Every structure is written in structure tokens, then in C-alpha cells.
Amino acid sequence: MFADLRRITAKIAERFKRRFYGRTFNCPVCHFELAVVDAGSNRLLVCPVCGVVIDIEEVYGHAVPVVLEVELYRPQPKARIHPLATHVPIGLYPFAVLGAVLLAAGSLARPFLPAVEPLLARAPMIADATLVLLVLSVGLSILTFASGLWDWNRRYRRRSYRQIRLKIAFSILFLVLGGLAIALHASGAAFSPASGLIDLGSPASIVLAIVELALLSAGMAVIATLGHVGGTLVFGK
Amino acid sequence: MQFSPSAEQTELVEKARAFTKEYIGPNSMKYDRSGEFPREICREAFKQGFMNPHIPAAYGGSPHTVLDHCMVLEEMATGCSGIATAIDANGLSQYPVILAGSDDQKRRFLAPMTEELMFSAYAVTEPEAGSDVSRVKTSATKMGNDYVLNGIKWWITNGSVASWYFVLARVDDKPTAFVVPADSPGIIRGPKEINLGQHASNTVRVTFEDVKVEERNRLGDEGDGFQIAMKTFDHTRPGVAAGANGITKAALNIALSYAKRRRTFDKKLISNQGISFKLAEIMTGLDAARYLTYRAAWLFDQGEDNAREAAEAKWFAADVAMKAAIECSQVLGGYGFTTEMPAEKLIRDAKIYQIYEGATEIQKMIIVGKLMRMKEVH
Numbered sequence: 238m239f240a241d242l243r244r245i246t247a248k249i250a251e252r253f254k255r256r257f258y259g260r261t262f263n264c265p266v267c268h269f270e271l272a273v274v275d276a277g278s279n280r281l282l283v284c285p286v287c288g289v290v291i292d293i294e295e296v297y298g299h300a301v302p303v304v305l306e307v308e309l310y311r312p313q314p315k316a317r318i319h320p321l322a323t324h325v326p327i328g329l330y331p332f333a334v335l336g337a338v339l340l341a342a343g344s345l346a347r348p349f350l351p352a353v354e355p356l357l358a359r360a361p362m363i364a365d366a367t368l369v370l371l372v373l374s375v376g377l378s379i380l381t382f383a384s385g386l387w388d389w390n391r392r393y394r395r396r397s398y399r400q401i402r403l404k405i406a407f408s409i410l411f412l413v414l415g416g417l418a419i420a421l422h423a424s425g426a427a428f429s430p431a432s433g434l435i436d437l438g439s440p441a442s443i444v445l446a447i448v449e450l451a452l453l454s455a456g457m458a459v460i461a462t463l464g465h466v467g468g469t470l471v472f473g474k
Numbered sequence: 475m476q477f478s479p480s481a482e483q484t485e486l487v488e489k490a491r492a493f494t495k496e497y498i499g500p501n502s503m504k505y506d507r508s509g510e511f512p513r514e515i516c517r518e519a520f521k522q523g524f525m526n527p528h529i530p531a532a533y534g535g536s537p538h539t540v541l542d543h544c545m546v547l548e549e550m551a552t553g554c555s556g557i558a559t560a561i562d563a564n565g566l567s568q569y570p571v572i573l574a575g576s577d578d579q580k581r582r583f584l585a586p587m588t589e590e591l592m593f594s595a596y597a598v599t600e601p602e603a604g605s606d607v608s609r610v611k612t613s614a615t616k617m618g619n620d621y622v623l624n625g626i627k628w629w630i631t632n633g634s635v636a637s638w639y640f641v642l643a644r645v646d647d648k649p650t651a652f653v654v655p656a657d658s659p660g661i662i663r664g665p666k667e668i669n670l671g672q673h674a675s676n677t678v679r680v681t682f683e684d685v686k687v688e689e690r691n692r693l694g695d696e697g698d699g700f701q702i703a704m705k706t707f708d709h710t711r712p713g714v715a716a717g718a719n720g721i722t723k724a725a726l727n728i729a730l731s732y733a734k735r736r737r738t739f740d741k742k743l744i745s746n747q748g749i750s751f752k753l754a755e756i757m758t759g760l761d762a763a764r765y766l767t768y769r770a771a772w773l774f775d776q777g778e779d780n781a782r783e784a785a786e787a788k789w790f791a792a793d794v795a796m797k798a799a800i801e802c803s804q805v806l807g808g809y810g811f812t813t814e815m816p817a818e819k820l821i822r823d824a825k826i827y828q829i830y831e832g833a834t835e836i837q838k839m840i841i842v843g844k845l846m847r848m849k850e851v852h
Contacts, residue, residue, distance in 0.1 A: 294731050296730075297491075297494060298502070303735040
């Protein structure tokens with residue numbers, strides 16, 4: 238079953254990638270996957286990973302890349318803010334999601350398992366920690382986003398790469414999803430501020446808790462994709 | 475003598491070229507690496523009318539002449555010969571039914587293939603009988619109104635996905651042809667063979683263990699099997715040659731595209747005579763192989779014996795494809811040796827054309843056999 242799930246997920250991801258990237262080919266030097274559409278009207282493309290200048294042409298659907306030059310000077314950001322900043326939201330966000338999942342699980346288990354009651358006494362603390370983690374991860378992702386834009390400008394010279402377009406789009410999406418999740422959590426409409434749990438007697442509270450969990454899950458998928466795509470830009474294939 | 479294609483042929487070839495550029499070429503590396511059967515591409519080919527081009531109109535088909543089919547196949551094999559084989563392999567098993575099947579057999583086995591995407595397979599080769607087809611050992615024992623088949627068939631293209639098999643088996647030592655539904659109890663399909671090239675093409679072992687076949691599924695009479703199996707090749711060998719021509723065309727296009735853009739010693743690669751002559755040789759080889767192929771196909775379409783011409787085309791085109799693929803890799807230099815460029819795949823894919831549907835040596839034996847019956851060659 239696990240293998241099937243992986244296969245299905247991989248297929249969905251592949252379809253999404255094909256739609257976003259269009260036709261791709263691999264850099265013949267570092268094997269990084271590049272989108273044909275990123276080549277300009279002169280058919281030239283600089284590999285963001287290894288810096289080779291590629292002339293790309295398609296014959297019968299076969300991509301035939303020709304290496305013409307190597308871009309030797311590629312400025313590295315001195316402070317390296319983006320690589321450092323990017324790991325903070327990625328590190329903190331999963332714990333925020335975990336906190337919300339634990340609160341939801343505790344809320345559901347409470348009526349059936351009286352033994353968990355002593356543990357649930359700590360639920361308000363978990364709810365607060367979840368909020369703090371969410372604020373930190375989403376707040377710091379603004380710095381990550383800004384430093385990423387700066388690096389794109391400096392190191393990649395604002396060249397069009399599908400990977401960077403995807404990262405920009407997903408960063409904005411993450412900020413929106415994260416902002417909504419913070420607002421919902423801070424309002425106490427989903428998880429009660431007093432008990433830290435979902436009020437199972439209130440349909441509105443249940444629906445809002447589901448919405449918050451959905452926002453957090455979507456944010457998790459988005460931030461994982463961002464991390465993966467960013468990693469490929471640094472380490473290649 | 476007419477050398478230019480008709481308007482209809484030009485239109486058909488352009489349609490096949492567009493299909494190849496859209497669906498086959500861009501996916502060739504993906505299927506080569508995964509070894510997955512390209513069912514989705516076959517589905518699209520089926521929708522666009524590129525599958526089952528031999529089935530007569532009376533059974534729901536929209537038949538092409540063999541010449542038209544060769545032109546289409548050359549285009550598709552330029553994208554990927556493995557995917558082209560997956561799309562075209564039905565023809566090899568369908569033709570014996572077209573050639574020797576009764577009206578009832580054609581309605582049961584051919585007509586459904588025009589209605590939905592289905593596959594069939596030609597199951598003749600055995601572990602101990604490849605080029606020497608007459609050595610097949612699979613037995614068919616008559617039991618009442620049925621036959622019971624026992625034996626192993628090997629390197630069966632489309633073997634895992636086929637709905638029925640054309641099978642050559644011996645009835646009291648007489649080679650006899652059968653059509654065997656793939657869901658018959660006792661049929662065991664082996665795992666996909668990991669071959670040198672054409673990874674998108676599905677090649678498996680198929681074992682027959684006490685498989686009951688109804689008498690109405692026998693093609694022709696007992697003992698007709700060898701003739702049916704061999705006659706099929708007169709029809710299909712020009713198509714195999716066309717597949718090889720597709721590889722030659724891919725090799726030429728890739729080498730040309732690369733040589734025109736890559737710079738060495740302050741000039742374009744193509745400006746070096748050593749490189750440009752290779753391209754001239756591939757182009758000439760392709761033209762020669764094409765004319766042999768088209769002539770063999772045209773003779774078949776005229777209802778004439780084309781056994782020698784088909785053998786010439788298949789042998790020559792396969793050798794040209796192999797040479798072209800190696801030279802393409804040479805033009806690309808180190809890049810021709812990496813797996814990120816399409817050249818190395820062409821070398822792996824080309825080799826099989828010198829082997830399947832009669833090895834090069836068998837083709838030469840056929841040509842010599844015909845020569846021996848001639849007093850003088852005109």
C-alpha cells in the first residue's frame with residue numbers, strides 16, 4: 238500500500254512538473270533538469286548549477302544541447318542569508334503542524350479514552366507553542382523570500398528559470414497559507430484558547446479546525462516542494 | 475518511374491512527423507530509462523489511426539499500403555524505435571490472420587482491435603529456435619475438437635500486454651499455426667527481458683502448459699504453419715527496414731544539429747572535413763536504404779514476390795542504422811558517450827535491427843537462394 242501511495246504521489250508530482258516546466262532536458266554536464274522554454278529567443282541558456290552556456294535545439298522531439306561556453310565568474314552572496322534563513326522555516330514548520338495534529342488527535346480521543354485526560358491538561362501549552370512556531374516559521378520565511386530574490390538578482394542575474402519561478406510562486410502561496418493558519422489559530426475559533434482543544438459540541442469549531450489542518454497540510458506540501466527545488470538548485474540532480 | 479510521394483502520402487507522413495515530435499521524441503528517454511510499456515502513447519497512436527494499419531476495411535480497419543506504412547514507421551522510429559515497435563508490433567501477429575484466417579477468425583480477432591486499444595503478439599521464437607524457425611518444439615496434441623499446447627516461446631514482443639498470440643506449434647511433427655487467446659488457462663507470461671536497447675518495447679517469455687485451443691482457432695490446415703509464418707515476413711520486413719531508417723534519420727539529425735552549432739578550433743564542427751564527410755556518408759546510406767525499403771514495400775503492394783528485395787532492404791537498412799548511430803556518437807565526442815544525450819541510445823536500439831525478424835545472415839541466405847534460381851542478373 239505504501240509503495241502504491243508513493244507511486245501515485247510521484248505520478249501527480251510528475252504531471253504537475255510537466256505542466257509547469259513543459260518540455261525539459263538535462264544539462265549534459267551536471268544533469269540538472271532544465272526547461273526548454275527558459276532558453277531565450279537565441280536558444281541560449283546558462284545552467285544555474287554548473288554555469289555552462291547551452292545552445293538548445295530540438296530535432297524530432299529529441300533535445301540536443303550543445304555546450305558553447307562556461308560562465309566562470311558567478312557571484313556568491315557574501316552573507317549567504319538565503320541558505321541559512323531557508324532552514325529555519327523548514328525546520329520549525331513541521332513542529333507547528335505536529336502540534337496542531339496532536340491537538341486534533343487529543344480532541345477526538347478525549348470522549349473515548351479517559352486515560353488521556355491528564356495529558357490533555359498540557360493542551361493549552363501545546364496550542365500556544367504551535368502558534369509561536371507558526372509565527373516564527375512564517376515570519377522568518379519573509380526574510381527567506383526576500384534574500385532569495387536578492388540571490389536571484391545577484392547570482393542568477395534575474396534569468397528566467399522554471400525552478401525560480403516555481404519557488405517565487407510557492408513562497409507567496411506559503412505566506413498566504415501560513416498567514417491564514419496563524420490568523421485562524423490566534424483567533425481561537427478552531428482550537429479553544431482555554432482548553433487548547435476543538436470544541437466537538439460546536440460544528441463551527443469542527444469545520445474551522447478542519448480548515449486550519451488543511452491549511453497547515455497544504456503549507457507542509459508547499460514548503461517541502463520549496464526545499465526540494467531549492468536543494469536541486471544548489472546540488473544539481 | 476515515380477520517386478515523389480503522392481499528396482496523400484505527404485499528408486500522412488506530416489501527420490506522423492507531428493505525432494512523433496509531440497509524443498514519441500520528448501518521451502523517448504523517459505521510457506528508455508524506466509522500461510515502462512508506453513501504453514499512453516499507444517493510446518494516442520490508436521486515436522490518431524497509426525495502430526493496426528493492416529486490418530482490412532471489411533473488419534473495421536482503415537488500411538494503409540505497405541509503402542505508406544513504411545513511411546509512417548520511419549517517422550515514428552526517428553522519435554524512438556522502442557516506442558515505434560510497441561505501436562507497430564501488432565502487425566506482425568495480425569498479418570498471419572489476414573493471410574490465412576477465415577472470415578470468422580478475422581471477425582473474432584481483428585475486428586475488436588479496431589474498436590479499442592488492444593495488443594497481440596507473434597509467438598514463434600523459442601529458446602532453441604530463433605533464425606531456424608523449423609526447429610520449433612512447442613507441441614500441439616489433438617484431443618477431440620481441441621488441441622493442447624505445451625512449450626516455451628521466447629523474446630515475444632508485446633508478450634505481457636497481448637490479448638491473443640499467433641503461435642507456431644507442431645501437430646505430429648507438422649508445423650501448424652494457431653491463434654491463442656491470452657486468457658487461456660495454462661499461459662504463463664514471464665517478466666520483461668532487460669535487453670540492450672528498445673527498452674520501451676515489451677519482450678517476455680511466454681510458457682504454454684497444457685493450454686487448450688479450439689480447433690476453430692487453427693489458421694489454415696495442419697502443416698501450413700511454417701509457410702504462414704514465413705510469408706508474414708515478406709509483408710513485415712520492409713517495415714523493419716523502415717524502423718532502421720528511422721534510427722539512421724535520428725542519428726543524422728542529431729549529429730547535424732550538433733555539428734552545426736558546436737565550435738572547435740575557432741570554427742564550427744561541421745567545417746572540419748572529417749566530421750562533414752561522416753554526415754555525407756550517413757545521408758547517402760539513408761537514401762540508399764530508403765529506396766531499397768520503398769521498393770520492397772511497393773512490390774508487395776503490387777502483389778509481386780518481394781522476398782529478395784525485402785531481405786535486401788532489411789539487411790542493408792539495419793547495417794546503415796548501426797553505422798549511423800556509431801558515427802553520430804563519434805560526432806558528439808564525449809557527449810556521444812553520455813546517457814544525457816540521445817546518441818548512445820541509438821547505438822543500443824540499432825543493434826536489434828541486425829538480429830530480429832531474421833538476422834542479417836539469414837537475409838543474405840534468402841538473397842543467395844533467389845540468386846541461385848537466376849540464370850543471369852539484369
